[in-house]
Amino acid sequence: MGTILLCEDSLEGIFTGIYKAYERKENHTECKLQAGEIENYQLFAEYVRVQREEELAKKVSRTICRDLGMEAYLCICQAIATEDKNKADAVYHTVVEGINCFKQSTISKNSSCSTFQFYGIMGNLTNPYVQKVFELSRSAGNEIMRMKEILRFRELENGILFAKIGPKCNVLSFIAPHFADRLPLENFVIYDHLRHLFVVHPAKQDWFIVTGEHFDKEITERFSEKEKEYEALFTHFCHTIAIRERKNLNLQRQMLPLRFRDYMVEF
């Protein structure tokens, strides 16, 4: 029984879904939120499709920032970046829980819940939905960290730095600020080849995300002269820096799983 809201698999889509769920004024335990397509329909559930609406999504994101705090907001954004099937529902119920606690804490400052606002909803790890969001955001966080580590820029003939990545979740908008701050004077492009998304950063300007563009693959495979030289230098450096007496390929694989190595010039 109950209602299942179907929303688009994106930050805006899920936030719109949360808004619509509140709008229905039903009991939240009866309501589920599902991002993307359903694999298996439930017999007695009522399905409602939700179109994404920027305005509503903005309202929800404002509420989350204000009532749940920035830490929770970041966790929720990271959780949504993953590919998990139940992420929308976990986020939805975490928001419900967070807003309930926030209301309680503002009603009675002396109740046991009053400490809640200070420590934030994400500390409430005994709640299964919060647990789920926490887990998802942790795994997205790890993937974001990994991409900052293993991403390799290669200088193309035209001087642009080009990097190709294939992360488990949609990390582009999380890693772009890091590289934009780090390389403000460079023209660079980061390409997520699994999702066909680009981050484009023109020198001394703001970065932006490009979707659905086709691009000339050949250009990205023509590297500058210096590029080959520095790749060789770095590969050689990786060789000589290892201590032969301590050789331990298992440890190397544990620290750096094989799936990343396709994107790294030194392997």
Add this chain to the structure above:
Amino acid sequence: MDAISTVNRENLIIQKDSGLSIMEKLEILSDSAKYDVACTSSGVERKGDGTGIGNTVSAGICHSFATDGRCISLLKVLFTNECIYDCKYCINRKSNDVRRTSFTPQEICDLTIEFYRRNYIEGLFLSSGIINNPNYTSELIYEALYKLRYEYRFQGYIHVKTIPGTDPVLVEKLGYLADRMSINLELPTAEGLKRLAPNKHRKTILTPMRQIQNGINNNKNELAVYNHASQFVPAGQSTQVIVGATPETDYEIINVAENLYQKFDLKRVFYSAFVKVNEDKELPALAGGPPLLREHRLYQADWLLRFYGFQAKELLSEERPNFNILLDPKCDWALRHLELFPVEINRADYQILLRIPGIGVKSAKRIIRARRSSKVEFEDLKKMGVVLKRALYFITCNGKMMYNTKIEEDYITRNLLNVKEKLPFDVNGVTYRQLSLFDDKTFTESQPVAEVVGEDEMERIQKKIIRVS
């Protein structure tokens, strides 16, 4: 003292080894730097100012991992491997016949910037052998760093080694360019140092260490901090001790480390399992390879000192001067203090939680946070990252133990030994494997053979070769 005066001397160095390409230089000078274990880029968070290149992340970033499983975070090179000293454990000792070369400041800058913009590294780790004298060497290092910071506007991480015996004025100037400075203690005791590094003295090592400590403190206490004033060694200082070259016990080493943390405010002490690169009668023969397990235990204890509120004397004593081979120091401590257990997860304070085997800093903090809103159960603990198979003997949740276990030393020891400890290497410290022609399969300069012929074929070829040989 003025760094500008070194410009002419730089030409001298170039002439000396003009025959070597940058690749050969990098090979020689990174090969000799590899025994320095400090390769962290952590401790300072700094945004780029938009005029150059680089920023730093306080947690540090490891960009790659070498075949020994150690991280590659910084471009770790020596400025020069020429040296006037004759330390017995060092590959670059004066009496060794090795190829000698030096970078020029320009080469250092080019390598750092080009590696950095391709996201290979977090910054530069610059150490050096001693050429002519300590001051001369430090001036060259200063020149390279100055160029990197001011000409290239490089704002990434720089770790620089202090050369023992350098003039304090020069040490201070270097401190304003670097994020981290370190000076290697090399050997845990003064006697060891005297025996193996006859040209180095405890005093010339500890004096600059104290100076840097004072510099960091003064910098913190500045009343008016200008927005763009450069900070003095913002990521703190570290040091390194070699383990297993001299007969010190773990107890002595860990005491030295504790002293350094308390009296010199060090950020890190690194332990380096001794690798025998020279034949010398003063050096021990290491039949089983470098003492990796010992190094591992020292690091575990080091973490307990820095983050878990332990003291060296709690972990070891004169009577028990070395770590247990079979159990990690925290389990070992807990088993000797069973009177404190079991601990109630929902009530114990943070310091007590930290003492439970299987609970780390992060999970302890999560427990404290979670139990504000509701009671914590065993299932929740697992989600929070607690290693239950180790912790379950020492804790209760809401008054209940997880299973019907006894608080008894023999019983728990036996069970803990069954839970295999995750070590970064085999228990005896070395990984034995078949030698093969294709040993370095993971790092290949050109296209890997395996890729061309396919993995199965490759295996067949390897087997064949082994059979033939």
